[in-house]
Amino acid sequence: MDTDTVRLDKWLWAARFFKTRSLAAQAINGGKVHLNGNRAKAARIVSVNDQLRITIGFMEFNITVLALAKFRGPAKDARLLYFESEESIRAREEQRELRKMANAGFRGPVKKPSKRDRRKIKSFTRKDE
Numbered sequence: 001m002d003t004d005t006v007r008l009d010k011w012l013w014a015a016r017f018f019k020t021r022s023l024a025a026q027a028i029n030g031g032k033v034h035l036n037g038n039r040a041k042a043a044r045i046v047s048v049n050d051q052l053r054i055t056i057g058f059m060e061f062n063i064t065v066l067a068l069a070k071f072r073g074p075a076k077d078a079r080l081l082y083f084e085s086e087e088s089i090r091a092r093e094e095q096r097e098l099r100k101m102a103n104a105g106f107r108g109p110v111k112k113p114s115k116r117d118r119r120k121i122k123s124f125t126r127k128d129e
Helices: 008-014 021-029 075-079 086-102 115-125
Strands: 033-035 051-056 059-065 082-084
Touching: 008 021, 008 033, 021 033, 021 051, 059 086
Parallel strands: none
Antiparallel strands: 033 051, 051 059, 059 082
């Protein structure tokens, strides 16, 4: 499992944060991954005890690299590659609860609008045109 050097995109893929290496590279190039507080490039070498901040959608992970891996393995092994801080876990749980509460009162329509309903919707929304 341990290797000498591993690229950042390969490590993120092996640690199962992203499904493919190209998705990991896109996230890194898009500024969604910070290594030791700075933006990094996909080819940057990761070492043990590096601090990573990874943003995936609404979720943000603050992790410490514990081990290196070049290849993707089982999820149990991938979980051993890093340690996530308690604050990171707590913040993610709070975000999940806030999103859940924001959507709590929403109920979708019982049925699809009929042709007559669609005409009414169109005429109402296009009044200003």
